[in-house]
Amino acid sequence: MAAKVRSRFVCQNCGSSYAQWLGQCTQCKEWNTLVEEIVDRVEEKRGAPASVKSRNPKPIAISEIPAQDGPRIPLSDGELSRVLGGGLVPGSMVLLGGEPGIGKSTLLLQTALRNPHLKTLYVSGEESEHQVKMRAERLEATRPNGRTNEGNGCFVLTETNTQNIFKHIEALQPGLVVIDSVQTLHTAVLDASPGSVGQVRECTAELMRFAKTTGIPMVLIGHITKDGFIAGPKVLEHMVDCVLQFEGDRDHAYRLLRPLKNRFGSTNELGIYEMQGSGLAEVEDPSQVLLGRREERPSGVVVAATMEGMRPLLIEVQALVSSAVYGTPQRSSTGFDLRRLNMLLAVMEKRCGFRLGQKDVFLNLAGGFRVEEPAIDLAVVCAVLSSNADIAVPMDACFAGEVGLTGEIRPVTRTEQRIAEAAKLGFARIFVPKGTKGIAPVKGIQVVQVGQVNEVLGHLFG
Ligand code: TYD
Ligand code: MG
Secondary structure (H helix, E strand, O other): OOOOOOEEEEEOOOOOEEOOOOOEOOOOOOEOOEEEEEOOOOHHHOOOOOOOOOOOOOOOOHHHOOOOOOOOEOOOOHHHHHHOOOOEOOOOEEEEEEOOOOOHHHHHHHHHHOOOOOOEEEEEOOOOHHHHHHHHHHHHHOOOOOOOHHHHHEEEEOOOEHHHHHHHHHHHOOOEEEEEOHHHOEOOOOOOOOOOHHHHHHHHHHHHHHHHHHOOOEEEEEEEOOOOOEOOOOHHHHHOOEEEEEEOOOOOOEEEEEEEEEOOOOOOOOEEEEEEOOEEEEOOOHHHHHHOOOOOOOOOEEEEEEEEOOEEEEEEEEEEEEEOOOOOOOEEEEOOOHHHHHHHHHHHHHHHOOOOOOEEEEEEEHHHOOOOOHHHHHHHHHHHHHHHHOOOOOOOEEEOOEEOOOOEEEOOOOHHHHHHHHHHOOOOEEEEEOOOOOOOOOOOOEEEEEOEHHHHHHHHHO
């Protein structure tokens, strides 16, 4: 075991340092801001293996630096590859964050199992070898093609001490290391308990140096605290190369993999998975799955042409409007911002003359998705008005447009992509904001440009 190094407690708010931990910083009076940090940074005592020579960088003219994007390690999982920007970059460090139970371990274990060309060390501090094995069996047993010996490149290690983990990595020489999870790790150079800010940060720093010097890519799993931060300290996000967030509604099968930061690719990508009995299945054509096969759409159900990152996504918006039974009308919304719904209701009331003030309004997006994009507004308005009048919106129509406070329909991004997706799925009409420029005609679909909510109503309900 490495010798203890000197450490001190530093206030994360004002930077004052103390010899021992205190609940409150006596300088700035903030509570719970003291974090243990190492004072003397002796490289050898820390995680980096002695065999790794430190590089000695010299200034180099930018024109002399080779421009090529280094080689990437391809992964069998198309969604994960794409979200990473086209495969794993050697020596990179990826942080996968998400709420407990969302499927982080499942995603990475199945990646380890299904890429036999990539020797993977799966370090688990949360589950025993047996538990990991059981999960692997579940993932493999139920696969449609029933391939069995795919897990040959996957090694499991139940260890939480970073120095020991490095020894095993040096001996095994894997092509990928997965750490499940960063909150269980501890380094011998700090006394703090695993999961504390100081430990999580120091362990990540050690792993980062190890990844950079050996060229072995690492994926860290990090739990998200209630306020949405990965592992509490935001600082982790600055250290790693790539932060992926795994999200979704646990009661629904769909999961979204969103890059929050990516030094090697775009953060506009989005991966969509469906949680099945055999693990996470890639959803290649999400619109198709989300719209389902309907013979007819009842009143209050409208299709919105939205964008999730760079991908067009057609999604069903469902509204139910009914007379309020109790005094105060209820407004509830799933997957769409409630304040925005209230604003749209006010616009419909004031600009279009609909009496919605005494009505209960419920809104729901299919599949447990959350859409933040304003282009869904028009579909929300149409769904509410369709339910209110109890008249179904024609099956062949879909909508994209932001609705402003005067009932005007405002331009949205990437209209062409939305139109193309709608045409692909067999829609005959798409309503887009008036004044959208440069729309090339697409075969089979009529593009209707509308400037005001009232105009749309004229088209739909006559
Ligand atoms: P898990 O990967 O353990 O979540 P995390 O590591 O993010 O905490 O995933 C947990 C859920 O996924 C669990 O409730 C069971 C479910 N699951 C399936 O539905 N199918 C499967 O094949 C597997 C392995 C898990
Ligand atoms: Mg887990």
